[in-house]
Structures are given as structure tokens and as C-alpha cells.
Amino acid sequence: MSSTVDLAPAVFRASQQDGRYPRPQLVRPAWTELSGDWGFAFDDADIGLAARWFADARFDRTIQVPFPFESAASGIHDTGFHPVAWYSRSFDDNDLARAGFFTGQRLRVHFGAVDYRASVWVDGTFLGQHEGGHTPFSFDITDAVAAGVAEHSIVVRAEDDPLDVTQPRGKQDWRVEPHSIWYHRTSGIWQPVWLESTNPLAVTLVHWIPDLPNATVRVRIDVSRRPTAGTTVCLSLSVDGDPLTQATVAVTATTQVFTIALPAQVNGQAYEELLWTPESPRLIDATLTVRTGSSTDTQGTAVDVVHSYFGLRSAAIARGRFLLNDRPYYVRSVLQQGYWPQSHLASPSPEALRRDVELIKELGFNATRVHQKIEDPRFLYWTDRLGLLVWGETPGAFEFGATAVRRMMAEWTEVVERDLSHPSLVTWVPLNESWGVQHIAHDPAQQNYARALVALTRTLDPSRPVISNDGWEHIDSDILSVHDYESIGDTLRERYSDDDAKRRLLSDLGPAGRRLLLAGQEIGERPVMLTEFGGISFATHYADSDAWGYSSAQTADDFLERLDAVVAAIHSSSFLAGFCYTQLTDTLQETNGLLDDNRRPKVPMHLLRAIITQTAPDGPPLG
Structure with missing residues (x-):
């Protein structure tokens, strides 16, 4: 599949893209996606390196990239233990043309994610290795692409040891067959692979951090090499196609950080019109033009043009509440695994990512906690554009x-x-839930590790709250989150009723028998949220013996009654700042979704929404 995007600078708006581009906040006009048929081979004996498979990749099987080999969508559908797998694909001058490559340009191959460790060759030349199964990486392949060769070969060796539990793996099972809350593995290439061409001097990263009180946005731009004297970047910002502001800044290093004033925000009575919220997800478009040879934006040579977007919003905590744009905001969230039966952690299509966001909003939630997964950036594009808060959680x-x-x-x-x-x-x-730090209550080393993760996060991004350990055994968390799968509504109502109940809850062992606050941690003004609850199993197409949940419903009416009891109890709390219901969809044997594993509601959607929002249903009654 090849892809191009019409990026005429005066017309294209990154906030209005179609959701296919793999890197939605740094968009360029020419690219080509290397999805589809790839050669494939398992290497269970781990002989491929010694046998130089990277130099003569004649693999006898075909896999559909970007789907993990365990999944049916891949065409392999082998869920057994295979620690090493090899991939190969050819590309030719037509692919290079679609990527915008010509003499003097640099060509890069990008990988959205390869679980867990990837080694990459082009035309037999080793490019490098990346470790980490959920994050993107890329290599410059310009010099590896031999001149005058009509067809080129890219080879990937993916290594994912299913028994290595020091890898961040989240809900991927270490057993052959899924059990309890764990599911089939996602190994190898599972997010898009694509080619992109740039000038030697090109933007490689753009960050936006708004400062609402000061009507500014802090911008960080990274470029591919040290710029020559006189290099500038011109930023043009617009809203709904109307100009907002423009600024030209000298670029003197590979990382440049600067602040842009937003004149439209200085009117304190009107500044909220541009703020981003789930109810009004206003996005600001940005075009960045890098020029060399002049200190002005009207002269010199344009060597790179990229398109981006951001939103003006702040996220903070104060006085026991979560604050969005400095105002209390009650979080109605749902736990989302981001798992599909046919493709596992890989989305079956770009459209499926949008549909998940739409379903969550249709159910009445304003937020989602993506559980034990780093989701595809194209999902975050739709949460930005359609308006849905996200909790970013890493696989443990x-x-x-x-x-x-x-x-x-x-x-x-x-x-x-x-x-x-x-x-x-x-x-x-x-x-999450002390995964990987099971003895944090007593082990100073594990406590220091949790503190270090929080400190690292705040160092990289001081603009958001951080939860050190979601569920219990908090140490230096900005939000005190609790996991409680009590199935009786009245019990939940009493447990979360008022401030006295809050003090009892947080000073004692929690609902799971774990300390909620470690020694020396005070409640203070930190908000409390119930970030996992419910988990009611209603198996619509599983045998009862295969279904799993924290409690069980036998009929649709029973399911609705149980759901209403626990959600109403949480809504009645005087101190909870929000909640997260478990969960959006069934995941294999874990049948506690509001929707089944094919995203079909188990009962009429309008009845689910009425319960989640605690409003009167706006559709026909059940039955």
C-alpha cells in the first residue's frame, strides 16, 4: 500500500487528516507505507544470524504486516512459543518515488513498533537495533540503498522471548494459552512500517507545551543535524483555517526551545474559546518551515516543511479534584485493553482506532485508561480530534x-x-498494581524505583499529574487511585460515601488487602479516584466454563441491574474525583466488557449510556 498526502502549505491542516498517517503530529507530504505481504520465517533454533539470512532472505512463508504472527490477520496465526522471527520485503524505484526520494535527499525507514527487539538490514547492510516493543524507531537507509539497483531488500529480525518477564509485556501471557486476565502475545512487527524522504536538514521532533495563564506555548524542535548560520524556522499557527499568529526563530542547535505568544489569549473574557476539552476539542494547526541562508522568513531556501497540531489545555490537581484548564472536571473513564480477536494488540485498520474512540464517547465516558499498552499514535490523534481524555499507562x-x-x-x-x-x-x-514491584510495601529498592519513575516522568513532562502505582501502595502519586471490585452496590456506596469514609479507606488496608498509601505518605489535597471497578462478566458467546470476570450476570436485565448498582454507588460519593469502569470490551476469556470482543454492545447502547452518565435513557426500553 502506498500513501501520499496533499500538503499544500496554505491548505493542509494536520488537525483534519484522515487518520492513516503513522506520526500525526509531524506530517510530511510524501511517504509510502510498506504494509502487506512480507516474507517470513521462524528461527526457533536461532541459526539465522550465523547463516546470514539477512544477506539472502528467501523465506518460504508470507505474513501480512503489520499484524503479529500470533494473530489470524497475519496469515500465520501461530500462538506457540517462537522467540525469533525473520521478515523480508523488497521495494523499488516506484516506492522511492512515492516517498519523495531523489538525489541529494535522505531516505529513512520508520517502524511504529516491533515487539520486542528488532535488528534491521537493507541490501545486506546492517542499520541498527532497537529494544522496546511499544515505541517507534527509524534508520537512515540512504547510503545502504545502492545506486543503480532496481530493487532493494529490507530484512528484520524480531526477538521476543515469551518467558522473559523482565521485558515490559503488560497483559501478554507468558504461558502458551491465555489464562485469567492475560491474553495472546503480540510479537514482531505490529505497527506500520513506512519510508520517508527528507532534506539532510530536517525536523525530527516537535513538542508543544501550553502555558494558559501566560497566553503562550513552549515549543521544542529537534533537527537532524547541526544547522548552518542563518537557519530559521517559521511557525504559522491557525484555527479552523484562520490565521492565529506567526513567528520566526533562529535555529542554532539540534534542539531548539522557545516560547510563542498567543495574542488571541490575552483577553481574559475570551481566552476559553480556544481551549481544548472533550466537549469542545479545539485544535490549533501549525506549519513549520525550515529555511537556510537567511535570518528572515521571507528569504532563504526552504529545506523542510512539516505540519503539526496541538491543543490549549492544562491538566492538574488541587483541593481533592482533578482540574482541566484549571476547573474541576469529573472523570468518567473506561478501561480499554486495545485488543482485537483477529489482530491482537495491532489495530485491524486505521478506521478501527477511530471507532473505538467513538464507541467510548457514545457510551457516555469522557476518558479512557489504555490499560497496559502504549497505543498506536493514530488512536491518540482521534482522542485529540474527537475529544476524549486519556491516561497513558505503560506495559509492566x-x-x-x-x-x-x-x-x-x-x-x-x-x-x-x-x-x-x-x-x-x-x-x-x-x-500498575505493583506489577514488577510486588514487594514495594517493604523493599526500599522497589520504593526508590517507583520514586525514580515518577521523577523521570516529571523531568520529561512537568505538565501532567503522575500516578506512581495505580491501584494501591502509592508513593509520590499526584492522584490516589483505588481498585475495588466489590459487586454489591450498597457496600460501595458506604465505602465511598464521604470524607470520613475516605479517611478510613486510605488509612487501612485497601479492598484488595494491599496498603493504599505507603508509610510516610499523606492524603493532603490529592484527589482520590476509583480507577478500576465493576468487571461484571456477561458472557454472550462464551461457554460459562470459559468466561471470567469479577462477578457474573446471567441475563441482560441482571447485567443492567448489577451495572447500575455499582455505577450509581460511585456517582453518589462526595469525595471521588472520578472513576474508571472495567472494561470496554471482552478480551478472550475475560468477559467483563460492556461490548463483546467484536465491539457489539451486550445490551442497547442507550441503556448503557444512561447508567454511565446517570441520566434518563433516551431510547426504547430493553426488550
């Missing part, structure tokens, strides 16, 4: 030690760097 490792710490710190850094400019993302969650 299961073992504590130097290797796990090194891997998590490196991958988490890449995650924050990739996603911090998305206005919809409002909270960071580096640890």
Missing part, C-alpha cells in the same frame, strides 16, 4: 531487578517523548 514487567529497571526506564522515556504533545493525554501511569 513482572520481575524486579537491574535488567527490568534499565528496560523500563529506557522505554518509558521513549513513550513520554513520543506522546507528551497530545492534548487528550492528561495523566501518566508508569506502574
Whole structure:
């Protein structure tokens, strides 16, 4: 599949793209996606490197990229243990032309994600290796593409040891068959692979951090090489196609940070018109033009043009509340696994990512917690554009030690760097339920690790709240989150009723028998949220023996009654700042979704929405 985008600078708006571009906040006109048929081979004996498969990749099987080999969508559909797999694909001059490549340009191959470790060759030349199964990477392949050769070969060796629990793996099972809350693995290439051409001097990263009180936005731009004297970048900002402001800044280093004033925001009575919220997801478009040879924006040579967008919003906490744009905002969230039966963690299509956002909003939620997964950036584009808050949570490792710490710190850094400019993302969650730090209540080393993750996150991005360990055993969390799968509504109502109940809850062992606050941690003004609850199993197409949940419903009416009891109890709390219901969809044997695993509602959607929002249903009654 080849792809191009019409990026006439005066016309194209990054906020209105169609959702296919793999890097939605840094868009260029010419690119080509290397999806579809690739050669494929398992390497269970791990002989491929010694046998130089990278130099003569004649693999006898075909896989559909970008789908993991465990999935049916890949065409391989082998869920067994295969620690090493090889991929190969040819590309030719037509692909290079679609990527905009010509003499004097640089050509890069991009990978959205390869789980877990990837080594890459082009025409037998080793380009490099990337470790981390959920974050993007790229290589400059210009010099590896031999002149005068009509067809080129790209080879990828993917290594993913299913028994290595020091890898950040999230909900991917370490057993052959899924059990309990874990599901099939996602190994190898599982996000888009694409070619892109640029000038030697090109933008490689754009970050946006708004400052609402000062009517400014802080911008960071990284470029591919040290610029020559006189290099500038011109930024043109617009809203709905109307100019907002323009600024030209000298670029003197490979990383340039500067602040842009937003004159439209100085009127305190009108500044909220441009703010981003789920109810009004206003996005600001940006065109960045890099020029060399002059210190003005009207002269010199344009060597790179990229398109981006951002949203004006702030996320903070105060006085027991979560604040969006400095106002209390009650979070109605749903836990989302981002898993599809036919393609596992890989989205079956770009459109499926949009549809998940639409479904969540149709159900009455204003937020989602993407659970134990770093979601495709194209999903975050739709949460930005359609208006849905996101909690960014990393997949956890299961073992504590130097290797796990090194891997998590490196991958988490890449995650924050990739996603911090998305206005919809409002909270960071580096640890969940003490996964990988099972003894944090007593082990100073594990406590220091949690503190270090929080400190690292705040260093990279000081603009959002951070939860050190979602669910319990908090240490230095901005939000005190609780996981509670009590199925009786009256019990929940009493447990979360008022401030006295809050003090009892947080000073004692929590609902799961774990300490909610570690020693020395005070409640203070930090908000409390119930970030996992419900989990009611209603198996619509599973045998009862295969279905799993925290409690079970037998009929549609029973399901609605149970759901209403627990959601109403949480809505009645005087101190909770928000909630997250478990969960959006069924995931294999975990049948506690509001929707089944094919995204079909288990009961009429309008009845689910009425319960989530605690309003009168606006459609026909059940039955």
C-alpha cells in the first residue's frame, strides 16, 4: 500500500487528516507505507544470524504486516512459543518515488513498533537495533540503498522471548494459552512500517507545551543535524483555517526551545474559546518551515516543511479534584485493553482506532485508561480530534531487578517523548498494581524505583499529574487511585460515601488487602479516584466454563441491574474525583466488557449510556 498526502502549505491542516498517517503530529507530504505481504520465517533454533539470512532472505512463508504472527490477520496465526522471527520485503524505484526520494535527499525507514527487539538490514547492510516493543524507531537507509539497483531488500529480525518477564509485556501471557486476565502475545512487527524522504536538514521532533495563564506555548524542535548560520524556522499557527499568529526563530542547535505568544489569549473574557476539552476539542494547526541562508522568513531556501497540531489545555490537581484548564472536571473513564480477536494488540485498520474512540464517547465516558499498552499514535490523534481524555499507562514487567529497571526506564522515556504533545493525554501511569514491584510495601529498592519513575516522568513532562502505582501502595502519586471490585452496590456506596469514609479507606488496608498509601505518605489535597471497578462478566458467546470476570450476570436485565448498582454507588460519593469502569470490551476469556470482543454492545447502547452518565435513557426500553 502506498500513501501520499496533499500538503499544500496554505491548505493542509494536520488537525483534519484522515487518520492513516503513522506520526500525526509531524506530517510530511510524501511517504509510502510498506504494509502487506512480507516474507517470513521462524528461527526457533536461532541459526539465522550465523547463516546470514539477512544477506539472502528467501523465506518460504508470507505474513501480512503489520499484524503479529500470533494473530489470524497475519496469515500465520501461530500462538506457540517462537522467540525469533525473520521478515523480508523488497521495494523499488516506484516506492522511492512515492516517498519523495531523489538525489541529494535522505531516505529513512520508520517502524511504529516491533515487539520486542528488532535488528534491521537493507541490501545486506546492517542499520541498527532497537529494544522496546511499544515505541517507534527509524534508520537512515540512504547510503545502504545502492545506486543503480532496481530493487532493494529490507530484512528484520524480531526477538521476543515469551518467558522473559523482565521485558515490559503488560497483559501478554507468558504461558502458551491465555489464562485469567492475560491474553495472546503480540510479537514482531505490529505497527506500520513506512519510508520517508527528507532534506539532510530536517525536523525530527516537535513538542508543544501550553502555558494558559501566560497566553503562550513552549515549543521544542529537534533537527537532524547541526544547522548552518542563518537557519530559521517559521511557525504559522491557525484555527479552523484562520490565521492565529506567526513567528520566526533562529535555529542554532539540534534542539531548539522557545516560547510563542498567543495574542488571541490575552483577553481574559475570551481566552476559553480556544481551549481544548472533550466537549469542545479545539485544535490549533501549525506549519513549520525550515529555511537556510537567511535570518528572515521571507528569504532563504526552504529545506523542510512539516505540519503539526496541538491543543490549549492544562491538566492538574488541587483541593481533592482533578482540574482541566484549571476547573474541576469529573472523570468518567473506561478501561480499554486495545485488543482485537483477529489482530491482537495491532489495530485491524486505521478506521478501527477511530471507532473505538467513538464507541467510548457514545457510551457516555469522557476518558479512557489504555490499560497496559502504549497505543498506536493514530488512536491518540482521534482522542485529540474527537475529544476524549486519556491516561497513558505503560506495559509492566513482572520481575524486579537491574535488567527490568534499565528496560523500563529506557522505554518509558521513549513513550513520554513520543506522546507528551497530545492534548487528550492528561495523566501518566508508569506502574500498575505493583506489577514488577510486588514487594514495594517493604523493599526500599522497589520504593526508590517507583520514586525514580515518577521523577523521570516529571523531568520529561512537568505538565501532567503522575500516578506512581495505580491501584494501591502509592508513593509520590499526584492522584490516589483505588481498585475495588466489590459487586454489591450498597457496600460501595458506604465505602465511598464521604470524607470520613475516605479517611478510613486510605488509612487501612485497601479492598484488595494491599496498603493504599505507603508509610510516610499523606492524603493532603490529592484527589482520590476509583480507577478500576465493576468487571461484571456477561458472557454472550462464551461457554460459562470459559468466561471470567469479577462477578457474573446471567441475563441482560441482571447485567443492567448489577451495572447500575455499582455505577450509581460511585456517582453518589462526595469525595471521588472520578472513576474508571472495567472494561470496554471482552478480551478472550475475560468477559467483563460492556461490548463483546467484536465491539457489539451486550445490551442497547442507550441503556448503557444512561447508567454511565446517570441520566434518563433516551431510547426504547430493553426488550
